[in-house]
Amino acid sequence: MSEQPIEVQDNAGVVRLTVNRPKALNALNSDVIAALAATLDELEARNDLRAVLITGAGEKAFVAGADITEMRDKSAPQARDFAGQALATLKRLEALPVPVVALVNGFCLGGGCELALACDWAVASDNAVFGQPEVLLGVIPGFGGTQRLPRRVGPAMALDLVTTGRKIDANEALRIGLVNRVMPQAELEDYAAELTKQLGGNGPQAVRGAKQAVHDGMDQDLDSALALETSLFALCFAGEEQREGMSAFVEKRKPNF
Ligand code: HXC
Secondary structure: OOOOOEEEEEEOOEEEEEEOOHHHOOOEOHHHHHHHHHHHHHHHOOOOOOEEEEEEOOOOEEEOOEOHHHHOOOOHHHHHHHHHHHHHHHHHHHHOOOOEEEEEOOEEEOHHHHHHHOOOEEEEEOOOEEEOHHHHHOOOOOOOHHHHHHHHHOHHHHHHHHHHOOEEEHHHHHHOOOOOEEEOHHHHHHHHHHHHHHHHHOOHHHHHHHHHHHHHHHOOOHHHHHHHHHHHHHHHOOOOHHHHHHHHHHOOOOOOO
């Protein structure tokens, strides 16, 4: 693997991003955040994008947090700036119009857990370890953890994790809804390949519409959100995909999206 802080592989519009600092367990420093922002500049400009998978280099870690060595000597304004840049970048990742999936292949701590939380969903290998251990370092989560974690797992469990700093294994992460699936580490690559095929084969506009409905609807009251769903559903009938998908069913063949 080259020395790029973010490695990018494209498989017909399903883009796989690898945080590539394995010697530091893929800790997020300013270079990684800047590289992720630059990668997002390119992804946002593409209209052939179908999905994004994000993982960590090596067998040990997804991302073991923000880089503690870099943060140690920061002043309060510098810390605000660092967090602000990372937050804005994770917001852009989350706002991509396609599914963004975290493939959690090991330690997923602090800023790493916050990166996973900015993804639409996460799958984990059975050796993965999750946590928001910031209080053990005298700080609180700063890449969105105090806000996205309670939205994902509920406020009581989020408060448990952010105030104790305790680490949890992949099965507990599954039980509390932090990840969708757990599998042996050796199977994570097969799952990634399956997901690449699945998300790459579905109607791209429909997949985008489904993500938009869930994301935008979550910020609205139920009646407005249901009206949004109806608009997006109707919009599907203005494009080609609906006709192809439904014709393929009637004609007993696979759709070609
Ligand atoms: C910088 C890190 C790092 C981190 C690991 N490393 N995590 N460097 N920042 N977050 C480095 C180690 O210093 C070490 O470098 C190398 O990676 C391997 O790590 P070891 O500790 O030797 O491995 P191991 O004994 O297996 O322990 C793994 C670990 C431990 C349990 C994950 O590394 C650990 O506790 N890391 C910190 C986890 C953490 O507290 N994360 C939250 C950070 S705060 P050398 O050079 O010695 O080989 C945060 C805030 C987000 O994320 C918000 C900010 C605004």
